[in-house]
Amino acid sequence: MQNQCSASSVDSTQIAAIAARYKNESDQLMRILFDVQKIASNAIPRDVAAVVSGVTGIPEANIYSFITFYAMFSTKPxxxxxxxxxxxxxxxxxxxxxxxxxxxxxxxxxxxxxxSDGLFTLEFCECIGLCDTSPAIMVNDSVYTDLTPQSAVDLMQAYQRGGVK
Amino acid sequence: MQETRIVLRNVGKYNPASVGEFRALGGYSGLQKALSLDPAAIIEEVKASGLRGRGGAAFPTGTKWSFVYGTAADQKYIVCNADEGEPATNKDRVIMAGDPHSLIEGMAIAGYAVGASEGYIYLRFEYPYIMPVLESAINDARNAGFLGKHIFGSDFSFDIKVVSGGGAYVCGEETALLESIEGKRGEPRYKPPYPGVSGLYGKPTVINNVETLVNVPVIINNGAAWYRSFGVEDCSGTKVFTLSGNLVNRGVYEFPKGVNLRDLIFEVGGGCPNGRKLLGVQTGGGSGSIINGDMLDISMDVESCEAAGATFGAGDIMVFDDSNDVLEIVENLMEFFAHESCGKCTPCREGNYRLLQLIRKIRKGSGTMADLDTLQELSETMMDCSLCGLGQASPTPVVSTLKNFRNVYLEAIERGRN
Known part of the structure; x- marks a missing residue:
């Protein structure tokens, strides 16, 4: 299991492959980290950052500085x-x-x-640009608008059942 | 009220996945015409049109381009600011989702005018579903010869990359946005030098809002005089307004500048639903002025808004009815700014937090008259001393409500005394 990131149970070769796609392209750091985050329990913990750092040559400290600045990253799974x-x-x-x-x-x-089942993390966020169809939420990359308390609960149930792609 | 659709001219009229349908609507004819003109003549035409930035600052677009045109460099960039993060603004989302090719066309014309061969679209994280629309439109444009090498058989080559934001409001500030593209924390730079001289990777860079760029192809096609026939003397063309909050008909609507705010709210927006009365309106986004119901007869152009104590901004109109508490809305807005301040400069980092604390104190009934003076003085300090537009503008909801809803503050203080 030497290719396993211990904290994140993700195959480090997969992470390395994503990072390698855009090596030496500083304008693609955001994309690398978002793509990595998608396969690494929606987070960039330190061991995952270390793999990205090893491939890109960007110091771990810089990656930490970067991901803790932008609201859409997390260092915790x-x-x-x-x-x-x-x-x-x-x-x-x-x-x-x-x-x-x-x-x-x-x-x-x-x-x-x-x-506790690891299915949902709840976050407040700032404006998501759906102001003319609010209240609105995002679930990963999908958006839902004109919500009521009931329709929002229905939506969560649909996710629980696996009925939403 | 009939809309005047210049920016939204193609939205809903073609399938964004079909560059052929766009071409059939006259798409890329502005670029084709531009390539037959001298770059300096294009800049003069854009200057003559009176086009001003639609992201909120209203800077003259042709003048901005002329800085980049006049700076010699081996590489220049066109950057489209699609980091539409101002609360109560979602017009660029509608434009990009419905008409990505007009944005590409506007960027290519800008590139030809200033001598740039590379462009970036900085798309906010919160619009991930727009990313594939833009990327496939760019691919289609490249395959059809409207991007890439030797566009329309000319010597001009231009291409565009899309990069994502990370969920940071401050990246809408142009130099923070550049830092972010470069793979850094999105903290604003000290200015000068301005991006027109030293922008992305230190190279001369044009940064324009989505809506601004989408105006460009029709200005080239129809001319500056035609464009100036819309809007008012110093503020030509149309504006795409976002109507949000407690309105019957929320949405994105385009009208000539100078349209009356009251008409926008009641005739277009249909007024407040459920028989409620209008309590106030935040104009110009989360960092804009909050005005009361007696102030609605305003001509919606930059100068008239300013004179009337409102904010034009990016054309945001957020209405709230009398079921709301004005101070709760101000608290909500200051929570936003305290969270979104990047922390680089002290007036903004500390100021927003202290404004929030004071608003909470007053809401709780622990406020004093001296707190109102502190709010005003701290706000003025932030407006004068903050490094970028975030901290310069974020006290606006506070100072505007201190003026336009002063009784609300006084009542809260009075309530606490009893």
């Missing part, structure tokens, strides 16, 4: 589905707090936490 609930003003004035509370109650977790 997250669930299979990262649920980002917008709390900015255009969502706020049309009931985003009620939607967020319904999701939190249904999943039994607070923002920042992950469900």
């Amino acid at each position: 997250r669930g299979k589905y990262v649920v980002r609930m917008c709390k900015s003003a255009p969502c706020h004035v049309v009931g985003a707090a009620e939607v967020a509370a319904a999701i939190g109650d249904f999943l039994g977790i607070a923002p920042g936490q992950t469900t």
Whole structure:
């Protein structure tokens, strides 16, 4: 198991391959790290960062500095589905707090936490640019708009059943 | 009210996955015409059109291009700012999803005008579903000969890469955006030098908003005089407005500049739903002025907005009804800025946090009259001393509500005394 990143149980050769695709292209660091994050439990823990660093030559400290600046990265493993609930003003004035509370109650977790089955991580996020169809949330790369507390819970149930791609 | 669709001219009229359909609508004819003109003449035409940046700063586009044109360099860049992060703005999303080719065409014309062969679109993380639309449109344009080497058989070569943001509002600031493309933390640079002289990788760089660039092909095709026939004297053309909040008809609508704000809210937006009354409007996005219901007769152009105490910004109109608490909205906005401040400069890093603390204190009923003076003084300090537009603009919701909703603050303080 020497190719295994211990903290992340991800094959380090896969990570190295992603990093190698854009080696020496500094404008692709964001893409490398997003692609890596997708296969590494929605996070870039230190052992994963070390693999990227080894391939690209970018010091681990710089990668840490980078991922802790941008809100969409995490250094701690997250669930299979990262649920980002917008709390900015255009969502706020049309009931985003009620939607967020319904999701939190249904999943039994607070923002920042992950469900015990490892399926969902709940996060608050800032404006996601769906202001004319708010309240809105993102689940990984998918967006859902005009939510009510009930439709948001229905959506979480659909994800639990695996009925959403 | 009938929309005037210049920027949105093609949205909904072709399949973004079909460059052929775009071409049949006259697409890339602006680029074709531009390539027969002298680059300096293109810049003069854009200057004459009065086109100004649509991302919020309203800087004259032709003037910006002339800086890059006039700076000699072995490499120059065109960067499209598609980091549409201002709360209450989603018009660039609609433009890119529906008409990616007009953006590509506008960027290529800009490239030819200033002598740049490479372009970047910096797309915010929150629009991952737009990424494949842009990338496949770029591929299609390249395969059809509208990007790449020797475009339309000329000596001009130009290509575009799309890069993703990482969920940082500050990257909408142009130099922070450049840092981010370069694979660094998105912290704003000290200016000068400005990007027109030293931008991406230290090279002269044009940075324009999506909507700004989409105006360019029709200006080249129809001329500056035609463009100036829309809008008002110092603010030509149209604006794509985002209507959000407590409105019946939320959405993205395009009108000539100078349209009346009250008409936008009530005739286009349909007023507040559920029989509620309008309490206030935030104009110009999360960092814009919050105005009250007595201030709505405003001509929506940059100078008139400023004179009336409103903000034009990127054309954002966020309405809130009387079920809302103004101070709660201000607290929400200051939470946003405290979170999104990058921390590089002290006035913004500390100031936003202290503004948030004071607003919370007043909401709780522990505020004093002296706190109102502190809010004002701290806001002015941030506006004067912050490094970039984030900290210069973020106190606007505070200072505008101190003025336009002063009674709300006074009542909260009074409530605490009793």
